[in-house]
Amino acid sequence: MNKKRIKKVVIAGGGTAGWMTAALVSKSLGAKIDLTLIESDAIPTVGVGEATIPPIINFHKVLDLGEKEFMSRVNGTFKLGISFEGWHDIDKDYVHSFGFAGKSNWAAEFHHFWVGAKKRGIEVSEYGDYCAEHLAARKSKFAIMPKNSFNYAYHLDAGLYAKYLREVSEKYGAVRKEGKIAKVNLDADDGAIQSLSLESGEVIEGDLFIDCTGFKALLIGEALQVGYDDWSHWLPCNSAVAAQTELTGQPVPYTRSIARPFGWQWRIPLQDRAGNGLVYCSDYLSDEDAKNYLSQNVEGKLRNEPRVIKFTTGSRQQHWKKNCVAIGLSSGFLEPLESTSIHLIQRAITRLVQLFPSDGVRQSQIDEFNQQCRDEVESIRDFIILHYHVTERDDSDFWRYCRGMSVPDSLSHRIQLFNETGKIFKKDLDLFAEESWLQVMMGQGLMPESYHPVVDTMSDESLEKFMRDTNQSAKQKVDRLPEHHEFIDYYCKSKMV
Ligand SMILES: Cc1cc2nc3c(=O)[nH]c(=O)nc-3n(C[C@H](O)[C@H](O)[C@H](O)COP(=O)(O)OP(=O)(O)OC[C@H]3O[C@@H](n4cnc5c(N)ncnc54)[C@H](O)[C@@H]3O)c2cc1C
Structure with missing residues (x-):
């Protein structure tokens, strides 16, 4: 060499x-x-x-x-996660937050307790209600705290x-x-x-x-x-149209990803504007129609003409x-x-x-x-394919293709293992941890058939109390927080806004 x-x-x-x-x-x-x-x-x-x-x-x-x-x-x-809207089915939303729900046992992660409680007829809240980042995103609250802070990005x-x-x-x-x-x-x-x-x-x-x-x-x-x-046989979107808009309200601490009949639309709030885009597959939508669709489906006044970007x-x-x-x-x-x-x-x-x-x-x-x-x-490829493939959407040729396509063996294995046992394992170079896979798998509609037996060592009363306390502690952490925009004003308001 x-x-x-x-x-x-x-x-x-x-x-x-x-x-x-x-x-x-x-x-x-x-x-x-x-x-x-x-x-x-x-x-x-x-x-x-x-x-x-x-x-x-x-x-x-x-x-x-x-x-x-x-x-x-x-x-x-600040960004606490992504709100996936209409991905599992047209009227169903979930958040993939950067946080971790509840407390895990060394043998079994928190979701086994949640699934176990559900299957045993114990009343539980939505899975995300046990995760502070998820709740904070939903309530548009945020702060950086010296101890026990949030997992966040920008x-x-x-x-x-x-x-x-x-x-x-x-x-x-x-x-x-x-x-x-x-x-x-x-x-x-x-x-x-x-x-x-x-x-x-x-x-x-x-x-x-x-x-x-x-x-x-x-x-x-x-x-x-x-x-x-x-x-592109697994990730068929090959085009995007992007445009900036004025903000219509205060910026939320999450990215929005809204599924559309031929792909999906993003909304990224900044301090002074929002970034928007439509990601689509050109087999199902022309560039001209994409520009019109985005223009008609953004919140706030457009600041520039929608611009097409092509990729493979x-x-x-x-x-x-x-x-x-x-x-x-x-x-x-x-x-x-x-x-x-x-x-x-x-x-x-x-x-x-x-x-x-x-x-x-x-x-x-x-x-x-x-x-x-x-x-x-x-x-990462497998993780992204998961969002498209595991869906109940059947309302367009695009979604029917995604549901029916064959996926890499590595992903099929993860889906099967989760369906059958509730187990997810992170490999060395995996970017996304178990909690991310879990939120997306359940958000897209998967539910494990079984859960770890350690859950059944708890009585109904103690399992119910455990779930209630976990939910309370996430809520209390979030209740103490300021609004996201108030925190930005105090901490890092741009001089150019
Ligand atoms: C629709 C879309 C949405 C995205 N959203 C996200 C997101 O939310 N989060 C995320 O992490 N990533 C996102 N990405 C990816 C992200 O935009 C890129 O990874 C990132 O911007 C890096 O781009 P780049 O620097 O590789 O290329 P570019 O931004 O294209 O930069 C290329 C550079 O090369 C220079 N150049 C090219 N040819 C020549 C030449 N002949 N002589 C001299 N200079 C030259 C150009 O001037 C430019 O400076 C998105 C991408 C797309 C397409």
């Missing part, structure tokens, strides 16, 4: 992926390397990607970003986030170069990337290149010819090849349903820094990186 020391790192592209990468790589390795990021003002970023999941908090901690400043810079709001303005991370990266020594990449130059001997030629004629040489050029995948796809695994769900066959690592949309895209793309960017950068090839690229590093990316993305 290429044993050349890695001194000069070049990031191609300055969207969320490019600037997140620049920030973490410059913060961790800035003193050892030269880092250049090339982006073109003439080529817009994808302009969406505004909902995150809780691990982003760790990313910001590593970067030493203050939360209040970050939130006010990106017009951020909604952010993608453009402002990239701008903010640019400042952070430049502080740690990253250099931005404006220019349009016209050609990727390969080494005639080993086929690795040697340099990038800009339209201006300037040539940027490097030892390691990070492809953050979005769906174009200029380096990994076009130049290095790495193929793409197309998963799937994953790059290798995320790292030779001296090129793909991060962000260039490495693949599942779809935005569970807000996992920014997280996958974070994971890929962390993995790259951990495996950083300072004294030359080795195949063992490449293989490890690629295997970890693959395992992680496949498990």
